[in-house]
Amino acid sequence: MLLCIWASVNLVAQAPKKDTSRNGKTIIIISADRENFQQIDSVTQVLSLAGSAKVQQDKTIFEADSIALNQLTNILEAFGNVHINDNDSINTYSQYLKYIGKEKKAYLNKKVKLTDGKGVLTTEELVYDEQTKIGIYYNGGKVVNGKTVLTSTEGYYYGETKDVYFKKNVFLKDSGFTVKTDTLLYNTNTGITTIVAPSIIVSGKQTIKTKDGYYDTKSKKAFFNQRPFIDDSTYTLTAEKIAVDDKTGLSEYEGNVVYRTKDSLGYDLIANNIKLNRNTNSLLATQKPILLIKQPQDTIYISADTLFSSKLSELMKSKTVPIVRDSIINAKLLTVKNTKDTTADRYFEAYYNVKIFSDSLQAVCDSMFYSGEDSVFRLFKNPIAWAQGNQITGDTIYMFLQNKKPERLYVFENAMSIQKLTDKYFNQIKGNTINGYFVNGKIDHLRAKGNAETVYYGVDETNKYLGVNKATCDVIDMYFERKDDGSKPQKIVLRNNLEGTAFPMRQVNHEEIRLRKFKWFDSQRPKSRFDIFSN
Structure with missing residues (x-):
């Protein structure tokens, strides 16, 4: 009887070894320290393999401490130190396996x-399809995968x-950043993370909210679509598309x-x-930028x-700041205070078709x-400034602000100020330089120096025109009456080497007495912030 059982077990065990697995589905036994065969019913034949058990199906090898194989149904269970080698490309390990x-x-x-x-990949339960x-x-x-978890x-x-x-509950952690989302795609070969759902990316003090894009953990490059939002320690930024190279x-x-x-x-x-350089803390804005x-x-x-x-501190190291002949301006320009105010340590350059508007x-x-x-503000090449009805031109114009309000305006070379009274009458002063002074954001007085000239219309108490004066001197001061609706000319003072003529209103050609290079540029003046946005 024992001999028959031994022979039965031996035949069942050896039969799969002879099977060449032509259909690729039959499981064959490769080796085991011990084998035991049990016929339970007509559809259940259990072959138990113990001690370094190893079986194979097609190009997949299964190893475990013990394996129970039903050769009729081609189902096996493996226990302890399970290892599946799938064609030497994918290896899977566990403590228990059921294989159909x-x-x-x-x-x-x-x-x-x-x-x-x-x-x-590690987990407590996994379903793996060999096909x-x-x-x-x-x-x-x-x-x-490396530093990526x-x-x-x-x-x-x-x-x-x-x-x-x-x-x-997806969470990605890599060197320098984390991603939190509900859905994420990751490639273990390329190291590319693909964003396919609303996600929050945290990198140092910066947080990115996005719902579409990718991050290459190898090249440290990222690209985000569908208007991602960046929240940094000092600014926020949003755009339709963002490309980053860490x-x-x-x-x-x-x-x-929109950068705020x-x-x-x-x-x-x-x-x-907008292009940003994190290393130099610089930015370049094109395609209708507005500051x-x-x-x-x-x-x-x-x-x-x-x-x-x-x-600005980096610019000062290169000493490329525009130098101005006014020593006061130079002194202020070439000094950068040691301050924590990042806004103060910053400069802006604007090129071509520059427009500036404030009330x-x-x-x-x-x-x-x-x-x-x-x-x-340092304005170069054909600058024109307007302040409460005064048009000011020159080769270069500097506008000084204090507490973000106009404090002083400095014009040098071919400086000229024009104020429109009517379509025909214009007050005008001209000089080598013009200084304009403001009080509470409103123009208080103008001073023209060097070869100063003026055309000025006098009025009486009822604002009736008395006549027009055309004169030259060394210095001209024009004072204004500050009102809620702006500043109006109050008086004019001519100083040193005065020469001039007073004309009755009806006995002069008002266009002919205008100063040389007179031009009225009101059509170019930005009249509201909407003129800036429509630029």
Whole structure:
């Protein structure tokens, strides 16, 4: 009887070894320290393998401390130190395995680990399909790939593409940043993380909210779509598209870009394209950029073809700040205080078609330089400024602000101020230089120096015109009466080497007595902030 049983076991055990597995579905026994065969019923034949048990189906090898195999149904269970080698490409480990041979589907439990040579997936329960190379977990899992660690409640591993699809409570941690989301795609081969759902990315003091894009953990490059939002320690930024290179510190923002500083007295920047350099703390804005210098009541709006900004302290090291002959301006310009105010340690350059608007002051020019340290606008090449009805021109104009309000205006070379009284009558003063002084944001008086000239219309108490004076002298002072609706000329004082003529109103050609190079540029004046936004 024992001999018959031994022979039966031997035949059953040896038969699979002879099977060449032509259909690729039959499980064959490779080795085991001990074997035991049991016929339970007509459909259940259990072959028990113990001690370094090893079986094979097609190109997949199964190893465990012990294996129970039903050769009729092609179902096996494995216990202890389970190892599945799938064609030397994917290796799976666990403490328990149930394998359906006809479906080539594995159900693994307890200390499950799957590795593809790149990443390692660990979980307590995993369903793995040998045919599709897809592994699924539903009760929490983790993937580690170098310094990248991802966890989620559910996960879908695709062996052919090396993609892992994470769902529910997804958290990614990499060197320098984390991602929190509900759904995420990650490739263990390329190291690319693909954002497919609303996600929060935290990198140092910066938080990014996005719902579409990718991050390459190898190249440290990222690209985000569908209007991502960045919240930094000192600013917020949003755009239609964002491209970031963490290695170089460069980033680019496209489509309705809005950059806002968190300081209530800082600045905002709007453009269709902004490029940032994190290393130099500089930015370049193009495609209809608009700069807003914020203040409680009289925000300053600036538009140009191109805007550039960086740290003033870095600029001072290169000594490329425009030098002005006025020693007072130079002294202020070439000194940068040691301050924690990041807004003060910043300058802006604007190029081509520059327009400036505030309620108290407007200007246009070809190029501009503004420093947050001294709050001075430096306008170059055909600059024109307007202040309460006064048009001021010259080769170069400097506008000084104090507490974000006009304090002083300095014009040098071919300086000229014109004030329109009627369509025919214009008060005019001219000199080598003009200084304008403001009180509470309103113009108080103008001083023209050097070869000064004037055309001035006198009025009586009822504002009736008395005549027009044309004169030259060394210095001309024009004083204004400050009112809520602006400043009106009050008197004019001519100093040193005066020469002039007074004309009755009806005995002079008012166009002919205008000063040389007289031009009225009111059509170019930005009359509201909407003129800036429509630029």
